[in-house]
Amino acid sequence: MSDKFYITTPIYYVNSAPHLGTVYCTLAADTIRRYQAMLGRRTLLVTGSDEHSQNVERAAKKKGLSPYDFSTELAAEFQREWNLFGIPYRFIRTSDPRHHETVQWLFGRCRANGYIEKGSYTGQYCFNCELYVNDAGPGDPCPDCQRPTETVTEENYFFKLSKFEKPLLELYEKQPDFVVPDYRMNEIISFVRGGLRDLSITRSNLQWGIPVPVEGHHVFYVWFDALISYLTAVRDEGWWPADVHLIGKDILRFHAIYWPAFLMAADLPLPRRIVAHGWILKDSVKMSKSRGNVVRPEPLRQVIGADPLRYFLLREIPFGQDGNFSYDALITRLNADLANGLGNLVSRTLTMIRQYRGGRIPAGTPDEAIRQQAEETIRAWRAAFDAFEFHRGLEQLWSLLGAVDKAIVAYQPWILAKKEDAESQAKLDTILSTAAEVIRIAAVLLAPVMPEAAQKIWSQLGMAGIVESERLDRLAWGGLGKDQAIGEVEAVFPRLDMAKTIAKIEQIDEAEAARIDALLGRAPAAESQPAWQRPEGVPPLAPEITIDDFARVDLRVAKVLAAERVKGADKLLHLTVDVAEEKPRTIVAGIAEKYAPEELVGRKVVIVANLAPRKLRGLVSQGMIVAASLENGPPVLVGPWEDVPVGARLK
């Protein structure tokens, strides 16, 4: 087993400020790092900022800053957040000259090994998403943002990803836990089995990026930039390879396929594991800027504290799965588990020790059942944390705490205290020392999850030193000092009032939202009247066109003669339509989810009649049906209000 442990979070895109999702990932990484440190390893957590992109260029311009200065402000915002959360980290910025060097160096190695090739590429590009849209035709909208794509031809450098199909599959086979959870590993395997295409890794249409060391104006594609920061951060220091790349499930493919392929091409060691977590949903709905339901972390931290938030996120959400966040669930769980559970147990135990034993933890014979359960809990905790199943470890520990609460009631120490016989006094010593010992063990186990609270409990128990310098691999029953004097007793987890707590969070959130808008250079919401907001699902207007542009589009009224489902496709209908031509046309339309074939026959619809034919599922579609829809909404067919002969042109 290695004595070092290097973990990374993604480097976060400076397009937005930290939100609950990034905080979740970073807190989890911090917990894993602390856990590993308590196993005696040298540890390092790297996080950072991903700064090169056209979006950043644009946002900076809007704010009147250079991309670098804009990014500097945002990078500072991230660092500030991690500082406030008490997370030790090393921060890497992609704009750092050291990083530029590393990327160019890696490019050089891949090239020298024959895995880089020059080629040209023509495709539909979405400037908003900075993505090529596979298989899109001219004028097609972007699948993600619905904005129109533009036809772009670039001479680019390609990474020969296709050569790594086999090596990657061998890697996955040899290391089935390369990707965690296992169902994500399966997804990756089946994706790679489906074949890999070479990857264009340079762009010539932006400036704000890392220059490719060749003639021309190329910069590197974001993924042949961002991923490499994991390497830049620790070059020549012996930390590489990373032990864990902790990421969100949305960027798994880049980490599990591209990244190992880049490293193989450059003859470098591969990271040991890619661990993908799920998304946090707000009230069961995905968080997004357009929905305006993004949860800002600062108000939560300020009102309930970093530790309780850490506990909630790791306990409530089975790691790897999507999880739900709501104020109600948060406060309910914190009150139940932390205030009523752990906090109250510490409080009642220490109070009894003070009242019945003068503030000294008596040396007693342990309660055997509790001792056994405690030792089992330590084992289970280790197993759960090694497998990134934090919620299971926490669950186990809490059932131990519950057992202690039950035992206290069974022993009735308040009655024992009033009896003077030796047997009663011995029993009193047993329950008090047993409870105190469990609390000591809990403090050590919890230290990676709630470092501050664990330290408080540790000190209240009268333990000397720093709880995090304890070794989890040596943790066992019986670590209390003889006749140890306890410290000052104080509530560690105050009970939260649901309504007041939520009100406080929302109040702080208002100011925080405004501060972040200003930081990102977004229009500040006018004070008197709220800024107009585009209704959900309504896409922004396409760029202006002239009448001539419009005249090039030939829209015609057509009548559906026949309709049937297309085999092997959910969304496609095969339509035969009459457009007053010599022969009826075939049109393949993606409306099968909304319209049954039989209800279409005989209807008059509008088609784009002069669209270049396109092959879909083996059928040649000669045109496109006009339908209206919101983003991701069902299409609604458009037809004439009054009857009009087929073949009529729309102008």
Place this chain on the structure above:
RNA sequence: GCCGGUGUAGCUCAGUGGUUAGAGCGACGGUCUCAUAAUCCGUAGGUCGUAGGUUCAAAUCCUACCGCCGGCACCA
């Protein structure tokens, strides 16, 4: 359409062949008093998605179907 997962008490989930199917939370009733209106006890009566099948015995294995989730394909 293909691949994978999943469907268990109001909620979140545990339970991979064998006594009357469990936990936590929430709710209701009761209790102790060491404790943060905490703890503890009891109650809540869930066709274990549906229909078949295998078996002495199935929530647990098999088949089909339905719902949901994810990936891919496909579309807009």
